[in-house]
Amino acid sequence: MTSPQNLTLAKEQCRLAPPLKARLAPWQKNLTRVENRQVLQGWLAQQDSPLHVFVLDQFHKNIEDLTAPLDRLGIRGKIFFARKANKLGWFAKAAGHAGIGVDTASANEVKETLELGLKGSDIVVTAVGKTESLVELSIKEGCLLVIDNLDELALIEKVAARLGKTARCGLRLSGFKTEERIIRSRFGFPIEDASTLARQVASSPDLSLEVFHAHIDKYSPRERAMAAFAMIDLIKTLKADKIEIRSIDLGGGILISYLEEERQWLDYLEALQDSVRGTAPSFNYGGEGFGYYLENGVLKGEPDLYPHYNEIPKGRFVQAILEEENECGPLARQLQELSLEVSFEPGRALLDNTGVTLTSVGFRKEDTTGNTLIGLNANRMNLRPFRAEFCVDPIHLPVDAELEPGSAHAHALVLTKGAFLVGCLCSESDFIMRRRLALATLPAVGDIFLFPNTAGYLAHHMEIGTHGGDLPTNILIDGESLEILERA
Numbered sequence: 001m002t003s004p005q006n007l008t009l010a011k012e013q014c015r016l017a018p019p020l021k022a023r024l025a026p027w028q029k030n031l032t033r034v035e036n037r038q039v040l041q042g043w044l045a046q047q048d049s050p051l052h053v054f055v056l057d058q059f060h061k062n063i064e065d066l067t068a069p070l071d072r073l074g075i076r077g078k079i080f081f082a083r084k085a086n087k088l089g090w091f092a093k094a095a096g097h098a099g100i101g102v103d104t105a106s107a108n109e110v111k112e113t114l115e116l117g118l119k120g121s122d123i124v125v126t127a128v129g130k131t132e133s134l135v136e137l138s139i140k141e142g143c144l145l146v147i148d149n150l151d152e153l154a155l156i157e158k159v160a161a162r163l164g165k166t167a168r169c170g171l172r173l174s175g176f177k178t179e180e181r182i183i184r185s186r187f188g189f190p191i192e193d194a195s196t197l198a199r200q201v202a203s204s205p206d207l208s209l210e211v212f213h214a215h216i217d218k219y220s221p222r223e224r225a226m227a228a229f230a231m232i233d234l235i236k237t238l239k240a241d242k243i244e245i246r247s248i249d250l251g252g253g254i255l256i257s258y259l260e261e262e263r264q265w266l267d268y269l270e271a272l273q274d275s276v277r278g279t280a281p282s283f284n285y286g287g288e289g290f291g292y293y294l295e296n297g298v299l300k301g302e303p304d305l306y307p308h309y310n311e312i313p314k315g316r317f318v319q320a321i322l323e324e325e326n327e328c329g330p331l332a333r334q335l336q337e338l339s340l341e342v343s344f345e346p347g348r349a350l351l352d353n354t355g356v357t358l359t360s361v362g363f364r365k366e367d368t369t370g371n372t373l374i375g376l377n378a379n380r381m382n383l384r385p386f387r388a389e390f391c392v393d394p395i396h397l398p399v400d401a402e403l404e405p406g407s408a409h410a411h412a413l414v415l416t417k418g419a420f421l422v423g424c425l426c427s428e429s430d431f432i433m434r435r436r437l438a439l440a441t442l443p444a445v446g447d448i449f450l451f452p453n454t455a456g457y458l459a460h461h462m463e464i465g466t467h468g469g470d471l472p473t474n475i476l477i478d479g480e481s482l483e484i485l486e487r488a
Helices: 026-032 034-047 057-073 089-098 107-115 132-141 150-163 191-202 221-240 262-277 315-323 331-337
Strands: 051-054 077-082 101-104 123-125 144-147 167-174 207-214 247-249 292-295 298-301 341-344 355-366 372-376 395-397 420-422 448-452 473-477 484-487
Touching (some): 034 051, 034 355, 034 473, 057 089, 089 107, 101 107, 107 123, 107 132, 132 150, 132 167, 144 150, 144 207, 150 167, 191 221, 207 221, 221 315, 262 292
Parallel strands (some): 051 473, 077 101, 101 123, 144 167, 167 207, 207 247, 372 420
Antiparallel strands (some): 051 355, 395 448, 473 484
């Protein structure tokens, strides 16, 4: 076995992944300060690795950022926090205190959200495959049920009739036409069927149709506006038949920007494409293309990656949607003229920079091909994204301050060929990240890696208990004092 002292000796030329520097909130920068290193060590010693760390101040700032365009343009609307993005009740409770609603995707989420003090009128239920118990609870509590298919419609009508209580409903729609494509989806009803469905729902004595809900799979303000225009046209047609729809819901998918610099993101995508073309060595383990592939010498595919840098994140994304126009004028003005409300269901955007994940280094080694591996006391499922890779560089925090990158003593442990971060599962695929990171120095056992901005669709979304271990601990802290306020 290669000794740790020899890990920096490259056996072959290795290409490093381009840097992807996180855009950090002040509280996250505070965590990385050398003088706070012992605090982080203490947390990991008490709670174990990995450890998810959260704050609520940033959540409230994100609420203000997302609602500001509605206030500025004089639009009636509401934000619903998508609970599926993070399992912790802290954020749902904070949403209620801030006066926004909660979007739920299961019976347990509805029950817990109600227990946290929110009213049913502030809860929307977008769960796919709604069970009878979920439907019954939602109707009793006055939650809004977004209908995805005809079987759900029949179930909701049946339960409402049995309870003798009107069910608040919305119709999930898709298949919207844009200038470039028809938005295909497995979710919702085709927009061309919506008029007939709306009349069917409106004619039922047990159902109250309140909203049209758009499901859109990509991150284009124009496409969301086109969906809104289509729903507005439908609402105008139904209004002539005395069927009143009071709201449209444009769902989630509000962009955030994980990275500080656009140039880094563009350079990364270009380098990834070059590696797949074969014009440059790959920096991914096993030469993975993350969605790109080569066919007859031609680059094909699209990156299976979230767009980690964006010029119009959060509130600016909402503003861009509302400012889009068609032949009837800007969307904002059309909403005002029809006295329509507009709703959004962000998860990631509300959780932007509200959390980080801390892990400790358990071992260092070389594999049989000479790759340097840094083993973390964690596994890939602790930080598993929807897409192929989370493209934000973790921050190495040496326990020994003298070995901090840039210090006078750090040169002795410089890593010339980078390293892969791996987990502790008994699986060849357990790579925390599959790109070769350009670490400045060789981490020591016990060093800390801080993964920025993990609260939304990362820390909890696919976590599982493995090898008999418990799920990671979550702590809520004060971002300035670093006092632990709650644990979960």
